[in-house]
Amino acid sequence: MSFYLHILASELSKTYLTLLRTKELHAFITKTHLACDPFYATRIVRLYSINSRLNYARHVFDKTPNRSVYLWNSIIRAYAKAHKFGNALSLFFTMFGTETLPDNFTYSCIIRVCAENFHRERLKLVHGRVLASGFGLDPICCSALVTAYSNLDLIEDASKVFDVMPHPDLVMWNSIISGFGYCGFWNQGLLLFSRMRNLGGHPDGYTVVGVASGIAEPSLLSTGKGIHGFCLKCSLDSNEHVASALVSMYSRCNCMYSAYLVFISLIQPDLVTWSALITGYSQSGDFWKALFFFQKLNMQGMKPDAILIASILAAAAQSANIRPGIEIHGYALRQGIDSNEMVSSSLIDMYSKCGYLSLGIRVFHIMQRKGIVAYNSIIWGMGLHGLASKALESFEELLDIGLMPNESTFSALLCACCHAGLSSVGKAIFRRMRNEFGIKYRTEHYVYIVKLLGMSGELEEAYNLVLSLPEPVDSGVWGALLSCCDACGNLELAEIVAQKLLENNPHKMAYRVMLSNIYAGEGRWDDVKKLRDTMTEKERGKLPGLSWI
């Protein structure tokens, strides 16, 4: 008996205990009437939660007459961890009718729940309750609020919470700095980083990960190097989170060599850092290196997980060669992660890009739960293979099962219509995208619709559409129009469009070459010569294509 009590009271029960042992302890406290004590009930609830037995946990909670705030927090956290947000929220609201009011830990858990479920309005409501309960300056509630608001892209609200704190602690600083980085305001994050240091704060791993994750484009490379320097100076670079954040930061800056140097400086990089490197190579187009490092990782006896498999399949898809993809598929099957939604979606994409759409369709059909990414992948695949009507059928199917299409869905559909020359269907899809689904058009959507109109001879409509767009119109859109003019032989419009393009991109040769080709097609050799004279010898001398075959 004292043995059971010892386990329940000690630190041991905070860590993992098997389901069997948990049931044993549960039986013990029931038999000895200790189950009425909220202290023991809380322990059992936590243990059931760790063992993913929510129903048992709830049963213990329901049977406990005197519920402490710890017990409430444990059951709410259990629901939150299991993504049962409705249950977590309803229990939270039930608390207000009881004698036990939520404490700062209850609030922080609910705040997180709201953010994970994109409940902006509910988050504000909970924030109101935080203030009313006197937790407006509580560091635990406030850091959770800052993170939640940032994750919902409400950085101004996050800032307001931070600004009222008279003496923000380290977690608070980290939350707001990561928030700015996450929302793309890397410069604001850096400013706060220096402010923190000027006030005598000591940045830790969380802080530098926060600033590094905001560095997302090659023009920020020197800033990124500065952050790396700081990590070296403070010996933070051996922290696994920091190291992988640095590897991805350099990858985003197109600086794979620096990413590689950070990687090899580690004695024992973990799976996430390996993934960061491999994904970096894959996304920068160096799929052979990605595949090479994937092989190396396997030879070192590390076990890739679903995220890494999905990532490496994207590299395999680029190779346009079925072999690596098939091998990885085999691996995923053996590991039992082929049914993971992310993995399946990238398998569909890999097969269709490597020319085996039928295999992609097979993967799609055997998927248990299909999300929007899986549908997008199959729609892209069908479109690429010229099966526009099949792509449209899949679109209707995803709507039927209640999925919400996104930007990529519409790019895929418009691309499918383009390939098949389905101009009126494409136009209808383009309209539905905004009117029915409220999705904003992006450059690629304009490019597709212009191509669709232009290639089906509706050049005038395409031109008017481009003119109606808010300035500045991306040169990709004008470029699409120019190539349609070329295809339709509309010299008049081609000149106008090319002029527009050359005004904005005087140094881009491709547009001059296109215009020159149009002149040549019409036999206007004088104009060709004039245009060609504006190019230097080097610019004209394009290397002809070579083939081994």
Add this chain to the structure above:
DNA sequence: GTAGGGTTAG
């Protein structure tokens, strides 16, 4: 109460 790698698209 805060952190790293993410499949489809550009």
